[in-house]
Amino acid sequence: MPITLDEVRHVARLARLELTEDELRAFQTELDALLGHFQDLQAVDVTGVAPKPHAVALQNVLAEDVARFGLTRDQALANAPKSRAGLFLVPSIRED
């Protein structure tokens, strides 16, 4: 079943991407092509197969609990699009 424009709009919202109507239609076509390609995965019998989430077996890694150098406040703020008084500046998230 082809993906609908509303589904594309929903995914874009989840992904926090503001898209134009033209982009939404383009992604509808491209997502459809990719999802169609993924149909070959659905034909495989994976009963009882353990998922492999990583390239190699992961193990817990412990580090010594010692202080080490991090970034200074100035370094951390140096790349911020906006900062003031040692803080990152963002648009208000509450009604005044």
Next chain:
Amino acid sequence: MSNKLGQLTATEIAAALQRREMSAREVAQAFLDVTDTYGAFLHVDAERTLAEADAAQARLDAGETSPLLGVPVAIKDNISTQGRPTTCASRILEGYIPPYDATVISQLHGAGMPLLGKTNLDEFAMGTSTENSAYAVCKNPWDPTRSPGGSSGGSAAAVSGGLAPISLGSDTGGSIRQPAALCGLVGFKPTYGRVSRFGLVAFGSSLDQIGPFGQTVADVAAISQVICQTDGLDNTSLPDAPLGAMDLANASVKGKRFALPRELMSDAVEANVRASIEQAIRTLEAAGATVDHVDLPSLSLGVSTYYVIAPAEASSNLGRFDGVRYGAREEAPGHVESLMATRGKKFGHEVKLRIMVGTYALSAGYYDAYYLRAQQIRGLMVAEIDALWGEYDAILSPTSPCVAFPLGGFSHDPMALKQMDFCTIPANMGGYPALSLPCGLADGLPVGLHLMGPVRGDERLLELAAGVERELGCAPLRPGLA
């Protein structure tokens, strides 16, 4: 201006520096003087490079003999460099200057290798042609109307075009090995975890690995000795990451056993590439190697599996680009609106597509059908491959099903471009070490032979590759000299 040093390999330059036939500054200057007509570099800071070269010379003058001391290196622009821009070829990181070095950069500094600059790539390493760069078209030195491959196209074009003797790239599904093949270089992806990913801007964290481009196996082995180290800053770093002893000079293919999966020599491999690989196989057999055809059925699912897993991981990793702490920001009345506008306007099309695919595959109702299933098939694939290691030294195949293709040649069919990754993807799925080395020319353009070995088998794979390189006798392979 052409560069006579462009005819030397990295190890030859290192030897010349040790013999005081030239200074580290002269070497760096010679490479900096070459005009970049290939769009290989996104950022160069000559003053800094020369200062690093002078520091290397001081170490040479003090009698230090570390292997690549004074040899300059080009760096893919998704590897963080303190004080030098790191853009990932994306508008969203325009102007970003990392406040720290990636671990590999600290290691290169430690080895006394001056940085020549930051190289072009597909935005966030997502692509197979370097055409997804937001900043510059990248051209193949063998034919500037063609792509150098991708995503590490700039690092490949820099070495192939004589702009750098050696370089680093990153490889998530073939992004070192495929451009190496298309540019006539050796490109090596070490075992996952042997090279620290700290400071590599994450794309698909379970697949990403940094690795080198060089003109010979000896070159990539030499720089791998520098960058394969255990790193406490990367929790997936292997505890036994450093490479053990290798004997490249006496390596031989005699008695070595290669497996050639039928799925990787399918009809999708173009006739000229197939002929070149078959010729290479006859040469190896004549030298005493055996090459057996094998069936690894799940490899035919590699592309689909990859294009679920890699975008899923990317959609999570790229969530950090919010226009708050670094990079570009689009202003909008509210925080979420600003976030969405920033990401919508500053990410390029392919990056947004992959974020969308990944978000979809991870979303409620689809997770089991796509992401979980892809992980299970990843498990099947790795089990099929692992069953071969008792019997074979390496899995052999083409690196790319075609030679370098015209720029823009796939703009009408992006899926066809994605499908070309099928020979390189399996190595990332299982974390296997793998490399591409030149095996000749087809219609005047380089063909890459792909070798993959078992996890932690990097040393034996490099030795085997050195043996193959000697038998095939075509490296270094340089445009204009063939």
